[in-house]
Amino acid sequence: MLNNNTIQENKSGFKVPSGYWDTLEDSTLTHLKSRLVEQKSGFSVPNHYFDDFELQSPSKENTHKTVTLNTWTRWLAAASIAALAVVGALYIDHISPSKNLQFSDLDNDIIEDYLDEHLETPEEFIDYENTSIKTIINQNIISLQNQDIINYLDDKFDEQDYDNDK
């Protein structure tokens, strides 16, 4: 198996990073599990996030200082937070997409990108066992009619002897 890899590298000039094959099973399994969780939860993580993930141990020493507020400053802080919450709620209500953003306002590119990213694309539903490889390769670029012509021409060449070809 890895011998095939060497043949391919020598002939094509393409290289594979050292150690790539050793970790592929584990990294793919991690990727798969992450994707399954993402699908269930709706949360996502950046690509390759788990590849370099290292747990940072918190320092045992407490470096934070606790400061006790006076009573009047506590009241002032609470009032400020309440005022900010009211202003914030009014602002969010004002810019609420459901009120101001119409579907027709969205650019087509934005809609297409969203569909690409978030929805199952038609290729998800391809029956790979019963779809011919030629259909997949050509992805509707060549019409069926043209494909028939190509098949016809290919079949006509069946009789030729290409034994010298390797």
Add this chain to the structure above:
Amino acid sequence: MEEQEIIENLQQGTKTDSAFKALIAEHKVRLYWHIRTIVKTHEDTDDVLQNTFIKVFKNIKNFKGDSKLFSWMFRIATNESITFLNKKAKKMKLSDQELNEHLLDSLESDVYFEGDHIQLELQKAIEKLPKQQKIVFNMRYFQDIPYEEMSEILESSVGALKSNYHHARKKVEKFLKKD
């Protein structure tokens, strides 16, 4: 773990981790190189390969065994690679042709391409081939896959594949001589 056992384990959801790892171990090299010949860079190949295996995992419940497992996975990998390139072209606002040129230009500065001038020209020549001939040429020339096996994977007669390869080789030679 035998192939049938891998399929059964994945379909029934038993020993999933070990079955999935065994599946990857068995097919990773061939699928990797098939994808690499289409998308060119290692980083993109790695992304597409992982997506291919994830799609295999998600769809294996629907695999009935009407075709060989590798043929089925090969179709998924091919579709994933082409879809990936289409999306990339769309994101970069390039036509298919322009994207091909961009991929070949970026090969020269790619740290994972150590080919000489001739190998670079060969890649350029291959990109000029029609899609079917390109795949046949890559499978035969780079991966040394026997025609009989290619016939099963590509659902073409051995004669038609030899014809494809013969025409591809002539076109590549012509391109290289011209340059």
